[in-house]
Amino acid sequence: MFVRRFILRSTRLTLEEYSMDKMRTLQKSLLALCLFASAMASPTPKPTESLEALQIVSQGAQLFSTNMIKIVAKEQQDNLIASPLSANIALTMAANGAAGTTEEQFRHVLHLPSKTQTLTGFQQLINTMNNVENVTLNLANKLFIGKDFPVKSQYKQDLQTYFHSDIESVDFSQSAKAADTINTWSKEKTNNRIDNIVQADDLDSSLALVLANAVYFKGNWAHQFDPKATTDRPFHVDANNVKQVPTMFRKGNYKYVELPEHEAKCIELPYANKEVSMVIILPDKIDGLAALIDNIDAVMLDCNVRLAQTYEREVRVYLPKFKTESKLDLGNTLSTKMGLSEPFSNSANFNGISDLPLKIDKVVQKAFIEVNEEGSEAAAVTGASVRPLSIVWKPLKPITLEVDHPFLAIVNYNGLALFITKILWHQQPKIST
């Protein structure tokens, strides 16, 4: 009992330290941005105010993200890639046009601060995300609205100023043409990587509002894998089935931690931008992934905190190459499992967008990820670790990590989850057309 309480207390303390550390890094990026932005003629609040807003919205985004990961990873029975951050941005854009109890529900589920702080915070967050160097990251979010709904000009202007986005009128009764409009937008925003985000069948004249988000990420590893070291190795799909899958190998220094309390291990694979990394969470047991997902909020937190505290050590990593894509319609998940029912119901209030009664019909997201020797395409050089002086430095024994059964891979930017991937391999993770 005492031990348990002690662990809980120490976790809480380290979480604060961890968040502080993360925020400081965001602050650094932001300061550079402020200097840049001050030369431009956009409504810039005082730097201290925008810093605070960025911190608050980032913390809210993190909470929403963990919740969404937990629900979506459990719901999807197949290989999965999803971007909670991208969904969050699209929903916040809609929230900005909501009023009354609809707005309250958004605020609660998305953990949003006041309207001014939300707008300022997201403006900073999106600016930061659009300027991540050494990797390519495109977060594209847009609202598509039925042509019969006149959109208020203030709302359009807010989307442009704070979200670098827009709302476009489409004729949903011309479903093929409407689908083409949405798909063309998605292709343009993602280097042609993401197409067919919607099909004509998904659309009909009854629709009023569709939130689309598409995310593209391409990053090279800080330390690439040697293609010559890639070989077919066994992957335990479940306790009874083994498949041979192309598996990369690299021996190098990585941050690696074991979480015996969760029966899992985590490793951090940094990208060429030291603020972006992929964290692999591997359950100890072949069939341990479901239990891990049930408890994913605690697992992710403990994994991030412990990785932030640890030093690199020599690890022999075996990691399968994979490629997968998912198309999610998050509307039902959000309304029935995440407490965001009102924006999807007939009592929705989007007075800020239009005077006509309006509700969200769909939240569509499509994401893609490819992990290979060079890095990831998806839709950090590890920060210099400072050794505490009080501890005598002892090199850790080299260890071997074989990612050879179902696992999670999370792409983080300064601790914010950009993508979550679940790889099961009962079906070859592949790209449909």
Ligand SMILES: *[C@@H]1O[C@H](CO)[C@@H](O)[C@H](O)[C@H]1NC(C)=O
């Ligand atoms: C981007 O790459 C350059 C050159 O390798 C490096 O000096 C710089 O630190 C990298 N930026 C980040 C944020 O990692």
